[in-house]
Amino acid sequence: MLGKCLKYDLKYVYKLLIVFYLIDIVFACLTRIFFGFDNSSILKILGYIASSTTISFMFSIIINNLIRVWARFVKNIYGDESYLTHTLPINKRTIYTSKFLSSSITMLTSVLVILLCVVIAYYSKENLEVVKNTLQFFATTMNSTTIKVVLTAFFVIFLEFTTVLQAGFTGLLLGHRANNYKMAKSIFYGFLNYIFVVAISVLVIYIIGLFNPNIMALFSSNTLTVDIVRQALILGICLYIVLISIYYYINIKIFRMGVNVD
């Protein structure tokens, strides 16, 4: 049953996203093509246009991913379609897990497409040098670590937006328990719980910092060493995973308490 739900959820989100993916990839290709011609200034201008379009579409992909996933959630669980969703012979757990997985899977592919576009449009030895130089603390270490850092950064972006998606779900679940102003309350609760989670996370990091000087250095020191960054990344990723798990657990609990469909 989970597979079937997932199929329909993914279909709905990808129907829109695929368009954005394709457009971004096309413009990424155009960026590389136009910038490939060193001599012509017209082509360089076209290159800049293609480049900025590529980047703006990267933002579009993320934003549309968020909105489309949340829209699916509302439509499927509280809209007219909910009269079908809630009467299907499936567990509430299955319904929610499908939403959770489809949101994570689509966010993963979105981040990968963005990464792909970055590579298509901008990957070159010179650019890699530039990145290495700005990440000064890696100046002394090997080439491959720069790529690792970039990949890890994208992974963190994926985790961050997956967390945002879950926070949105919580907002929607809480907001729709009310009888009036469902959307307004949903947005309010969404923001509220996200900010709360950020605050708690900072607090947790600080507390860990009391025991771990490297982490504490994030708050006090101006310079970053490899060790600090590495530990921070590990802590951050663990924190994200814990948060996403807590969100999943709490959201399912709220969902199973029952829905209030108009």
Place this chain on the structure above:
Amino acid sequence: MNFVFDNDRPIYIQLVEQLEIYIISGKIKSGGKLPSVRELALKTKVNPNTMQKALVELEDLKLIYTERTNGKYVTKDQKLLDKFKDKYAKDKTQKYIDDMKELGFEKSEIVEFLKEESI
């Protein structure tokens, strides 16, 4: 089987009446087999439970009988069928006479009307 029903009276009673007429007018021959309850219900567009109730009544009136494995049949008792037919005829005739009298006609005038009308 185009039965018409009035929501004012119990449906099953109206079903009994209309099925009686259907049977005694010979639309199903004496001893003939009735369609199944479900078929009858579909043909007359009624709830099969209501049809079942009506058939039970008809069976109490001995107009139909059930042969356990084969289904329901119209009674072979021609005398009973004739008795029902007579009763209906008498009731209808009496009603006709009462209606005509209400219009102000005398018995002899009523007889004249009947003679004139090609039956």
Place this chain on the structure above:
Amino acid sequence: MKLLECKHVYKSFDKKEVLKDINLKIPKGKIIGLLGKNGMGKTTLIKLINDLLTPTSGEILINGKEIGIDSKKIISYLPERTYLDKSMTIKQTFKFFSEFYDDFDIEKAKRLIEDLDLEIDTKISKMSKGMQEKLQLILVMSRNAELYILDEPLGGVDPATRDYILDTILNNFNEKASVLISTHLIGDIERILDEVIFIDKGKIILSSDADKLREKEKGSIDEIFRRMFKC
């Protein structure tokens, strides 16, 4: 063990009590009318039975068990609104229903669609509202469920469609299943009902065999209802 049983069911929205102490039992093999004026609690009760709302207090049991996967497997629900994804074609809705419901009879659904002269590849968004409603009726009736719940199936339909709907309900009848029809259009539907339940201001006012009620009160169910609830 009754097919559907409601025990002391209450439902409030904020401070407003919409259903008060609902007690009812529905056996197998009957067509039952849930009759009442609009806004008196019929749809709320139906939504509770279908897990679209949770009761404020009280129990709803299907075949003796609480509402859950098992009850949803055997309930076929036709709501008042269009609940299908309008971007789907008729064929895709059939596929959807067969995937999620083991008791969906796809051949029957195809036959019923043919009878209506509809193309199976038509998109729902391209169908008229009347046709969409008929499609939903077909989907609901093509399931071999134990309890069919129809919420205002005759609302706003022309007489020919009304006859089609009543015929479909009767054709679908079997002794192992029951049909619960909720409506305020009593006159149109009373002929096929075994039992009637009157609901007013969130309470059940009366529950009776239809013919017995006609005999007792000497009138049609519609008239009896009007007499009871003179505005």
